[in-house]
Amino acid sequence: MAEKKLILTFAPGQVNSPITSRMARDFDLDVSILRAEVNERGGKLIISLSGTEDGICRAIEYLEGLDVQIDEVTKFVVRDGHRCTDCSMCVSICPVLAYRLDRRTWRVMFEQDLCIACGLCVDACPAGALSRGLMLTQTV
DSSP states (O other): OEEEEEEEEEOGGGTTSOHHHHHHHHTTOEEEEEEEEEETTEEEEEEEEEEOHHHHHHHHHHHHHTTOEEEEEEEEEEEOTTTOOOOOHHHHHOTTOOEEEETTTTEEEEOGGGOOOOOHHHHHOTTOOEEEEEEEEEEO
């Protein structure tokens, strides 16, 4: 099973369309909305697609046909291990448990694959050890 995380940017007229449900149904994909921001000027979704490579490719072609801007997410948060004091503030604030405290070593562990780019940890870190390192590949 393949997985791809994407940032989708929608025009104002597209935000009320059932685009993600159509991707799930028509291309047999599991579509997880990791983050959504929608207003009168348009919308932005961070999604995770899981399924076959072919299904994901066809879903991307579908989105391109709708003129949705598509960017692939390759990294979310950059953690500076030298600045981190292992205070565990990030552990307590992370909504998806991407951070955990190793009870044996009392060190904070970070699982990049779980990160949904919400930025709560970056804003909460008293040591400034976390930064927004959202890196996008070229538009898919």
